[in-house]
Amino acid sequence: MSAVGVTRSLRSTPLGIAIAVSALHALNDAYTSFLPPLLPRLMGELDLSITLAAGLMTALALGSSLAQPLMGRIADRRGRRALVVLGPMTTGVFLSMMGIAPGFWMLVLLLALGGLGSAAFHPPGASLAARVGQGGRSGMRHAIFSFCGAAGHALGPVAVVWLVARVGFDGMWIAMLPVLVLGFVLWFVLPPGTSDRIVEPGPTLRDMGRILRGPLGLVFGISCTSAFLNSLFLTFMPIVMSSRGMTEGQGALVLSLYLGGQAAGTLPGGFLADRVDRPQLLAILTGVAFPLHALAFLLPAGGPLSLTVVVFAGAANMAILPPIVIMALELSPSFGSTSSGIVMGLAWATAALAVIPAGIAGDLLGPQTAAIVLTPTVLIGTWFALRPKLRRHSWPVIPAEGP
Numbered sequence: 001m002s003a004v005g006v007t008r009s010l011r012s013t014p015l016g017i018a019i020a021v022s023a024l025h026a027l028n029d030a031y032t033s034f035l036p037p038l039l040p041r042l043m044g045e046l047d048l049s050i051t052l053a054a055g056l057m058t059a060l061a062l063g064s065s066l067a068q069p070l071m072g073r074i075a076d077r078r079g080r081r082a083l084v085v086l087g088p089m090t091t092g093v094f095l096s097m098m099g100i101a102p103g104f105w106m107l108v109l110l111l112a113l114g115g116l117g118s119a120a121f122h123p124p125g126a127s128l129a130a131r132v133g134q135g136g137r138s139g140m141r142h143a144i145f146s147f148c149g150a151a152g153h154a155l156g157p158v159a160v161v162w163l164v165a166r167v168g169f170d171g172m173w174i175a176m177l178p179v180l181v182l183g184f185v186l187w188f189v190l191p192p193g194t195s196d197r198i199v200e201p202g203p204t205l206r207d208m209g210r211i212l213r214g215p216l217g218l219v220f221g222i223s224c225t226s227a228f229l230n231s232l233f234l235t236f237m238p239i240v241m242s243s244r245g246m247t248e249g250q251g252a253l254v255l256s257l258y259l260g261g262q263a264a265g266t267l268p269g270g271f272l273a274d275r276v277d278r279p280q281l282l283a284i285l286t287g288v289a290f291p292l293h294a295l296a297f298l299l300p301a302g303g304p305l306s307l308t309v310v311v312f313a314g315a316a317n318m319a320i321l322p323p324i325v326i327m328a329l330e331l332s333p334s335f336g337s338t339s340s341g342i343v344m345g346l347a348w349a350t351a352a353l354a355v356i357p358a359g360i361a362g363d364l365l366g367p368q369t370a371a372i373v374l375t376p377t378v379l380i381g382t383w384f385a386l387r388p389k390l391r392r393h394s395w396p397v398i399p400a401e402g403p
Contacts, residue, residue, distance in 0.1 A: 018129040020189045021084060022145045025129075026152030027179045028088035028121050031095040031114065033156030033259060034175075035060055036234045037252035038098070040242035041169070046104050050239060050367060054359025057235045059108045061352030063115020064091075064122075068345020072123030080124035081190045085183045087125075090117025092179035099169040122344055126325055128190075146266035146321055154259035157252040165249075216331045216342070218390045219324055222282055223343045225381035226320045227351035229293055233258060233313070235355055236362065236371040241301050243367060250302060257307055258296075261314025269319030270326075278323045283385035286378050289316040293375045297368055320381075 039053050048056075075083050094114035101107035129145035163172055237258070238251040272281055292313035299306040321344075328343040361370040384390070 017190065018144050020186055021125050021129045022148035024084065024088045024121070024179075024182065024186060025125055025145055025149040027182060028091050028118055028152065029149040030152035030156035030159065031088075031091045031175070031179070032060065032064060032118055033153045033234075033255070034095055034098065034160040034172075035111065036238055036255055037157040037161050037248060038164070039235070039238050040251065041248060042107070043239075046107075048104070049359075050362040051356065051359040052104070053239065054235055054355045054362070056107065056111060057231060058352045058355050060095075060111040060115045061231060061355070062349050063112035064118035065115070065345040065348035065352060067116060067119040068123050068342075068348075071120045072127070072342075072345070075124035075127070080128050081187070083120045083124045084128060084190060085187050087117045087119070087121030088179050089183040090114070090120065092117075092176045096173050096176035099164070099172040119345055126344065127329065144267075144270070146270065146318065146325075147263050150259060150263035150266050150318055154256050154263050157255040157259070161249055161252040214331075215390050216328060218384045218387055219327050219331070220343050220347055221384040222286065222320065222381040223324050223347035224350045225286065225378045225384075226289070226317055226324075227348045228354050229289060229375065229378045230317055231348075231351050231355050232358060232371060232374055232377075233293060233296070235358070236367050237297070237301075239362070239367045240297065240371065244301060246301060254301060254307070254310055258310045258314040261311035262318030264311070265315030265317070265319035266322060268315075270322035272319075273323035273326050278327055279385045279390045281323055282320060283382050285316055285320045286381040286385060289313065289320070290376055290378050292316055293378070294372055297371045297375070317378075 035056060039056070042048060042056065043050075043053050046052075071083060071087075091114050094110050094117065097110050098107060101110055126145060160172065160175065163175060167174065234255065237254060241251045241254060242248075269285075292309055295309045296306065296313045299309060324343050358370065358374055361374065364370070365373065
C-alpha cells in the first residue's frame with residue numbers, strides 16, 4: 001500500500017487515528033520519564049535535598065498538567081491536530097536539553113517548558129484517540145492510547161540512562177531527534193484540525209465549577225489520589241534505592257518495571273471500563289493499589305518478589321486511568337478535551353503540588369518511611385468511588401454477550 005493509501009486508511013477509522021495518536025503518546029511520555037532515574041545524579045551534582053529534588057518533579061508535573069484544561073479548551077475551539085503534533089515535539093526538545101542546564105533554576109525552566117508540551121498534547125490526544133461518539137469501543141481505544149503512553153514511559157528511564165552512559169549527560173540532547181521526525185510525518189496522517197473543532201462556546205470557569213460539584217468532581221478526586229501515588233513512587237523509589245547503595249541503572253530498571261506494569265494495566269482497565277460497573281471497578285483498583293505500593297517500598301529492592309510487586313503496583317494504578325477518562329468524557333461529551341484535561345491535567349497538577357510536602361516529610365523521616373506513611377492516601381479515592389452521587393449515574397456498558 002502506498003504512503004497516501006496508509007494515510008487515508010488511518011484517517012478514515014477511529015482505530016487508525018487512535019493508533020497514530022498513540023505513537024506520539026509513546027514518545028511524549030518517554031521524554032517525561034527521563035527525570036526520575038537521573039534524580040540521584042542531579043542531587044549529587046547540584047547538591048540538592050530531597051525537597052529540592054521533589055521540586056524538580058513538581059516543576060515537570062505542573063508544567064505537564066496545570067495547563068491541560070486550558071489546552072483542552074483551545075483544542076475544542078480551534079481543532080486538535082496542531083496541539084497533538086506540536087506538543088510532543090516541544091516535550092522532546094526541552095526535556096532532551098536537561099544535560100546542558102547550567103544550574104537548578106535553568107533546569108526548572110526546561111522541565112516546566114517540556115512539561116507544557118505534554119500538557120498541550122494530552123487532552124486533545126486522549127479525546128481524539130477515544131472518539132466517544134464513534135462506536136462502543138471508546139474504552140478500548142483509550143486503553144490503546146494509554147498503553148502506548150505507558151510503554152513509552154516505561155522505556156524512558158532505561159533509554160535515557162543507556163544514552164547518558166554512551167554520550168554523556170551533556171550529549172543527551174540528541175534524544176529529541178525521533179519525535180521531531182515522527183511529528184513531521186504524523187502531521188500529514190492526522191485529520192485536519194478544523195474537522196474536530198467545536199463551534200459552540202466552551203464552558204466557562206463558572207460552568208466547570210458547577211460541573212465539578214457533581215459526579216465529575218468525584219472522578220477528579222479519584223484521579224488526584226492515583227496521580228499522587230504515581231508521583232510518590234517515581235520520586236521516592238530512585239532516592240530510596242540510591243540510599244541503599246544501588247546504581248543508577250538498577251534504579252532505572254525498577255522504574256521501567258513499574259511503568260511497564262502500568263502499560264500492562266491500561267489494557268484490562270480499558271476493557272473492563274466498557275463492561276463492568278465503573279465506580280465499583282475504581283473502588284477495587286484503588287483499594288488494591290495501596291498495599292501493593294506499600295509492599296514495594298517495604299521489600300528489599302531488587303529481589304524477585306520485590307520486582308514482581310513493583311510490576312503489579314504499576315498495573316493496578318494505571319488501570320484506574322481509562323475508566324476515569326471515559327467517565328469524564330461521558331459526563332461532558334460536548335467538551336471532551338476540556339473534561340479530560342480536568343481529570344488528567346488538573347488532577348496531576350494537584351498531585352504534583354502535594355509532592356513538595358512529601359519531599360519535606362522525606363527529609364524529616366527518611367525517604368522510605370515517608371513513602372510508606374503516605375501510600376494510604378489512595379484510599380481516599382476508594383471512598384470517593386463508593387459515594388452515592390457517582391454510583392447513581394447511569395454508565396453505559398457493553399453487554400456480556402456482545403461481541
